[in-house]
Amino acid sequence: MTVLAFARIREVIGASSATLELPEGATAASLWRELAERHPELVPLESSTRLARNGALVERGAVLSDGDEIGVMPPFGGG
Secondary structure, three states: EEEEEOOHHHHOOOOOEEEEOOOOOOOOOHHHHHHHOHHHHOOOOHHHHHEEEEEEEEEEOOOOOEEEEEEOOOOOOOO
């Protein structure tokens, strides 16, 4: 699956996108754990990071499918 990284997440992983191979039935939480294992600097950002599957925000328990595009985003501000 393709992971799109934004803002601070992109800085930590050193790229705006990455490809991850996860087992069937993987969840958004397991995707996050995989990223955090590869990039331990992400661990403190977990509680404030949102995940989106194919453009829609998802909870950590959401089951992912092969071919999904996952956005990994820190909090956004604006006005």
